[in-house]
Amino acid sequence: MSDYINVALDGMGGDNAPVEIVKGAVDAVNESKKIRVYITGYEDLINAELAKYTYNKEQIIVVPTTEMIEMAEPPVLAIRKKKDSSIVKALNMVKDGTCDAYVSAGSTGATLVGGQVIVGKLKGVERAPFAPILPTLNGFSLLIDSGANVDARPSHLLQFAKMGTIYMESVLGIKNPTVGIINIGAEEEKGNALVKETFPLLKNCPDINFIGSVEAREVAHGAADILICEAFTGNVVIKMYEGVSSAVMKCIKKAFMSNLKSKIGALLVKKSVKDAVKGFSTESHGGAPMLGLNGLVVKTHGSSKSIEIKNSILQCITFKEQNINQKIKEKLSVEDN
């Protein structure tokens, strides 16, 4: 049935593969009749997991592969050499039109490189950015770009802002999302050469709701719905985010154990603190898209459980039904004229 929205799912990627990956696929098809999932991976392992569940057999198809790309492998080489890996096979199914979308909890590097090299960019897109979601004190922000291609040009950043706005409105349901550029000060004249050149382009763009510079100090507090930056900066932002929050938590856990009084107190506050910090973890928000490709490419956290896999798969419905790529093509070609 060609009416399905077809998703290629990397069955071998992530810390909990294939157990949680397969469970996520089953949960997704049991929740929506619109989805068909092609799971790539070691046939025996995938089938053994599938055998545990009841689901519409037409909605899950196993695509046997014989290789696996490890987390630590150099991505460019891995993509080139391991043609029969779960990642390369799944990406090729988007390329050849069998699937509309790709979801993986595996190697970020391989997904980002493969997204560009195998799936390929939409016409008019200069660079396809990676846009993870950062939880903030008042919700979340989309951070574009935190991918593999550093040293972007101002025109790239402008495209990121347009694509991010379309994604945020149509997929995440935030109307007229605010766009900020990560900068070292709030004033317009502040910044490095890239930011100074990009600022007027964003300011004069009618397609986005630009609110100016955002200092890194304000990121976790939720300064803008969409945070635009070059990928080196984006990588520093997301990794500082993860590193500092984990360090502060370590510090607090140590404090909890520092004396008897604290130990007793810790027992009482433990649950609330755990719940609060969970919402603040980068892992709690579904998959991160790579925008501007000939199909949707979604990377979920390496530690993803079935719930994140399911959400990432179901997100593909919105992406397809909202014609995101059509909208991106329209917005970007306006620019070209």
Next chain:
Amino acid sequence: MSDYINVALDGMGGDNAPVEIVKGAVDAVNESKKIRVYITGYEDLINAELAKYTYNKEQIIVVPTTEMIEMAEPPVLAIRKKKDSSIVKALNMVKDGTCDAYVSAGSTGATLVGGQVIVGKLKGVERAPFAPILPTLNGFSLLIDSGANVDARPSHLLQFAKMGTIYMESVLGIKNPTVGIINIGAEEEKGNALVKETFPLLKNCPDINFIGSVEAREVAHGAADILICEAFTGNVVIKMYEGVSSAVMKCIKKAFMSNLKSKIGALLVKKSVKDAVKGFSTESHGGAPMLGLNGLVVKTHGSSKSIEIKNSILQCITFKEQNINQKIKEKLSVEDN
């Protein structure tokens, strides 16, 4: 007595000026006979504070000024226009040789701009970086550069590493400190153009203990004693550090108040958590130096109390006695030959 180490202290800078500033100066001279402090600022205010204390009158001299640079003022303009401000006057005392060092809790921008424009760079120094201290889980790291001059060149970063090493060894007492470059991956081939060009320079430099790339995720965990980066990146690092730790703390405080059980527990853990997080705050570590100038320029946090002011002043003794600038000149001129 010209045997004193003379420090120009901005008496009007910071949230707690002049009360805590003056107290810090008094505490410093009462702790060391080697120091003389020139406090710049509104004469009446400074004298009224000084009148509260007992100290050797020869060691504190008030330098009357009539203007003040506010935190929010554009620094370049402020430095140029307010010649009789406490900051400009204090910087000029370093320039004309009256003082060896400058300490301020006031406008960071004005201090950084004034450091370069008024005090001036040492011969051979291409760029004078700002090097704040970041507390980490196992101590602290020196972050160079987090100043105002972005878009650095590889040769600048190499000089930052050399100057940072000298400062860390001679002033902070860390022998053979490790040097890492902030990067988006651990492998040598990763990075933007600047990092890729700088990496071999650091690797082949005999004067530093280079350990390679440090991902932003590892910064708060204490990956290297000295973290080298371009100022835009350094600004993002330090501001993410401050923003994320404050957001996580807000989140935890909210959790403490979320129900009765947590509220009771919070009373018991409060002190330990407060102590633990204090050591993790960027404010708890003394002043941050600007390296490579014709004199020592130290900026302490805007919220500094007398203890930070005192420590920043006393740090000038080590700086002077260890002949830091002589060492920097020697190391950098080796490079010139």
